[in-house]
Amino acid sequence: MRKLHALNYSFENSQEKNMTFEQVFQRILRFMKRDPKGNFRLMFGTDSQVHSTYTRFVTGVVIQQEGKGAWACIRKVVIPRQMKNLHEKISLETSLTEEIASMFTEERKDQLIDIVLPHIYKGASFTIEGHIDIGAQNRNKTRLYVREMVARIESMGLEPKIKPESYVASAYANRFTK
Known part of the structure; x- marks a missing residue:
């Protein structure tokens, strides 16, 4: 297991x-401190696209304040081959999402929670979600992996979201995989 070097x-x-x-x-902290009485959702999700000689994975990181906008960024990872095995691809997407989520240590999560905590009784909230680019519908080839990937996201303490609610993976990150 390689050590995570967030600095790199x-x-x-x-x-x-x-x-x-x-x-x-720091951008997420600043975004939340602007109006700490809001309903915040910190969301992570990864999508991928197979190209002729490589597969591009893009992980989206989004902090949203419901009704007040969002701040977002992405991280790109390129695997220098075509990844055609669906389970391998979905599993790596989930791993990349987990990797970013794991950088939000307990200490960092506490810093974010401390921003909204004084406003909880006025309706403020904070959730952390892992968006997985899979769906449970019969026509969806990824439905076989829903239980496995949802369990992985839950085990990290994140609230799992699958299609059509997994828009950080299936819409935001997807735009940058092309």
Whole structure:
């Protein structure tokens, strides 16, 4: 098992490139502190696209304040081969989501919770979700892996979301896999 080096990770969005994880975390803190009385959802999700000589994986990190907008960024990972095995691809998508979620240590999560805590009785809330690009419908080839991937996300203490609710993976990250 390789050690996670959050410092070596590079995140980006339309405004900034080459952000470290610490910079991402500071942007999330700043976003939440603007209006701490809100309903916040911290969401992670990964999607992938097989290209001719490689497979691109994109993980989205989104902090949303319901009714008040969001701040988001992505992390790209390229595997230098075509990944055609569906289970392998879905499993790696889930692993990349877990990897980013694991950077939010208990200490970091506590910092985020402490922002909304004084406002809980006024309706403020904070949830952390893992969005998985799979669906349970019969026509969906990924339905075979729903239970396995949902269990993995739950084991990390995240609230799992699958299609059609997994929009960080299936819509946001998806845009950057092409």
